[in-house]
Amino acid sequence: MLKAMIRLQWKGCWHLVVALAVAALALPIVSVRTGWRGSGEQLPRFLIELQLWGLFYPALAALTAVILAAAIWASDRRGHHIYALLLPIPRWRYVLLRYFAGLVLLLPVVLALWLGAVIATASLDPPPGLRQFPHALAAKFGLALLLLFGLAFAVAAASRRAIGIGMKLVGLFIAVHIAVILLSPKTNLIWTVVTALSTWPGPFAPLGGRWMLIDV
């Protein structure tokens, strides 16, 4: 059943997977393109630039997660989930099949990024003091993709009712935030939530930090 699901999803999304894999392959190669031109004086500048390039890795992971999660559930949403409901398997099993088939579609993107990172670092001869992290960077990208895909997948798989309830809760939260700001201007609820989500042990904490292919 999983094989059939993978085949079905691949048929619907292969062009997206190929495009995202090409982007993932190119990213590390392009990021080290300028290099340090053999001059030690250029190294700090190169590392600062590489740090800025590092912002594109979580961005690419988020883009891949959202695009593939939406594409995976597109046909079900179009058909109002009738196909899923007609199948003689429990709902949870169907969702799990979709999820694991989706994970398989993520693999080419992660492998492309790993290959790009290996190619990029193989072409450089780093001076003492610099270390290369092609495998760790690809592993971090893969894990970030797993987390963000799970999130996007859950939203895409949710029923209209669940999404409606979610939107209402978000609206209520924003209203409370505005009321609190008016009463106590120094209390920022949105900022508090963002901080909680992005600092340890929040779900997005591991997405921060350094995304350096080459580092000191």
Add this chain to the structure above:
Amino acid sequence: MSRLGVGVLFLALAGPLAAQDAAAWRDSAYRLSAERQRVWDSLKQDDAEIEEIARRSGLVVSASSEYRAFAEEVLDRFDAARRRWFGAALPGPAGFRITLRQGESWSFGRQTSRPQSLSIAGVPDTGDVRLAPFVPDANLGSPEKAAQRFLGEYGTLMMSSAPAAIRRWLRAGLLLDMGEDSRRERAMYSLVTGVGKAQRACVQGDATGCAHALGIRRSGDPDAGGEYYPLVRADMLLAALEQGGQGAWTRLMAAGGAVEEGLAAAAGTPADSMLVRWRDGLLALQPDRGPLSLSAAGLILGWSALILAAGLAIARWV
């Protein structure tokens, strides 16, 4: 230039000038005069609107309307930052004044905002005005940014009274208008990736190597290699001033003479200890692991499982 040379120059220019249309000359003169008047009016208007906002430990901040709300915060930030490196020292006995100006802005021929100024003066304010670069049609931004710009200008003023040897050694000034994190990170990158023999020795903890690579003291080794670039020197000087505390700047000024003695006097420690402390401070900024840690991987897997469970729960389509 000799009189003969000036004469020849006038004769050479006479031909092309005579060929110009007199009406075009007159129009240009009118335009220039109008432009000068406009700039003068806007500066006068700006000065008329500026008003004193707060005084704090020998400093006074003044601002025009747009910057009155955060002028006091800018003063507090500027004062705290300058004390960190310069203590209570002033650039000169006559006091100082630094003014940041923002130009007026126009849209579709209509003035949308008037020129704005934010000024910090060291008391006594003798009118020894130092204008920061004009910022046309740009906002001075947040109190942090404004304080940073004041600090940059203040650093330049302070350095103009520093011993000549220090100024020559520093090359590019104190770079205080650059964010501290950014400056220290660049200095750390430069320290760690230096390829010269002295630079590598410095990373290993050899103070003599650091002194050579910073251009403070020659090692005598012909193969010692190159020096760090000017930003690293600025970081070194600021580290020495910070190590030395409140009287550091005064001691630097009093030391005069060689760079090494000046820096050691500012830091209040022997030069080698100062260099090793500076090096240790930069190496502490070095990331201690690669992009991914085991704990981060575990956290991602845990959250992924939780999110999947939530996804299963909310996928109820009927």
